[in-house]
Amino acid sequence: MTGLFSEVFLSALMFGAVTAAIPLLLAGLGEQMSEKAGVLNIGIEGMMLAGAYLGFVGAFYSGSLWLGFLTGAAGGVVVALIMALLCVRIGLNQIVIGIALTLGLEGLTALLHHFQFSRSYPRLPAADATVIPLLSDIPVFGPAFFKHHLIVYLALALVFAMGYLYRHTQLGLNLQAAGDKPAALDVAGIDVIKTRTIAVLTTGALAGLGGAYLANVGAGLFIPFISNGAGFLGIVLAMLARGRPVWVLFGALLFGVCLSLTTAMQVAGINIPTDVIQMLPFLAVMIMLVLFGRRASLPAALGIPYERGTR
């Protein structure tokens, strides 16, 4: 087991942590926006799968990763549109519809994959990295943090953009109010349904993008059930972040390290069954929930459909 803590290994571990963290980050940021606006989005796992599948299809047939990200995000939005129509506009039970969407997309993407790719299992070429000059020359940290696909840096920028949105813009305040006191927002003359719809569709786009990243950059291919709970992890991140995008980032990186460690231990050939290693990230989540669960603050009207004039 020589070289387990060598520079190359450490830098690969951290590189993997960032790669694993990006889908969680995008899902977490998306879920955070939904939850802020009062919609508990259990369907996010399904949105990620739609994004992963369509993202892969887009990138595979066009040969362009960026087009793949675009189709992935669009896939997430389509699923989110169903959610917005059923849960926001006509106020059906968010949990029932969320479960249904996740189940349905799990089945549908696996089905389509079976008929399209199950004989060939095509792969995408490795994604081009954007090398940041100077910073990428730092030993260990350079290759780990500054040699990623451009979208990784955009996702990081999004964290701060979201922070600005929530703190300094009218839309951010509207979103918050839609989740905490929708009736007050309504009285202020702002359409609650519209505000929540914007939030759910944004969630869909971000989750779809996260799925597309997972398939196109993370794995290079689409396999059924590829998200493997990443959407659910995103929900946990959003719950524990107490409305702050930066905390979603920290949480995503923490779980990213766990996931990366999982892969690294498998590659290093440590003699533990993969099942034990696969439990790591979920164990981390449960420990976080036991330690900090009480402090998870959720909006007052989370999960309650808004209907004007009812109490």
Added chain:
Amino acid sequence: MSIDTPTVNATALDPTSAAAARRDILHKLLMTLGPILAALVIAGCILLAVGVDPLAYYGYVLEKGLFSPLGIQQTLTRMAPLLFLAAGLIVAFRAGTWNLGGDGQFLLGAVTAAASAPVFVQLMPAWLALIGSFLIAAVVAMIWSLVPALLRAYQGVNEIITTLMMTFLGTSLANVLVKLVFRDPGTTVPQTRTLPVEDRLPRLFDTTITSGLLLGLAAIIIVHLVMTRTAFGLKLRIVGANPRAAIHAGLGVPGLTIAVFAISAGLAGLAGAVDIIGVQGNVRADWNPAYGLAVIPAVFLARMNGFAAIGFVFLLSVLSIGGESAARRLGVPNHFTLVLVSIVLIVLALAEYVDHRYNQSRKA
């Protein structure tokens, strides 16, 4: 976070108007079969899109799952674990608790039963051994649900997330147990020791149907009666309908919450045990039939009514057995059943909404 409580229909309580009662039954039938038919049509369109003849597919599923003698026996056997899972969900949903961790609890129950039964049968009479295995499987599943239960009861942590996370953990843990702890040294494939066929639950008469079916039926009927006819059931339903009102009514909500988790998880554990002790005989590594989430739509279609749930679990069994045959013969993977089940759920929710709106506008 409330579940739509079944609406008490005023017409059904009025014995004088037989016509109204008939209309009510017809209405219920329409509200149940309508969504199923609509879902079959929508899912059929998906089949068409991937180049499979939907009529041929549905015909094949019905033939293999319902009309062939072997198929119907397999279907009835498959019902046993599904009924236990449905019973567990009925308790949880009526009490307003979203136990989505059924799969993890099911698998741990299954592994526990598979590990204990072959040992127990050598130590004691077979009937006692089986009862012992059932009990220990239920207890292990209950313990597995303790973390989400405590977090929900005392910290107010949303149980949807915790139970889902515990399911991912439970699935892996079950695999670890099969591969490392309870592995049968006599076989090359990783699996637990096999319970001899003569020690398993007896089969019914001259068929291949497991007597676990009767246990499952008993479980779901008992659960239904407890939830609708006893003080304990009423307490749970009050907690489900309005937890704050329940506190004001002097109910010990945290204790009841933990009880709900324990019953629900225990039944899921029994589902695993009945599948192993009745049918499979052992647990192979990476075995995960993922019944847990698929049962949810059946329970919703039945509006949390135990007797109605029996019917929908039967339907789900037909789909599941028929779908497995179709996967082998027609090359349509079993994932299609997931798609169908999810469409049923969405169409049902939509139908209830439309019905509710229609009733409102008629009253106004």
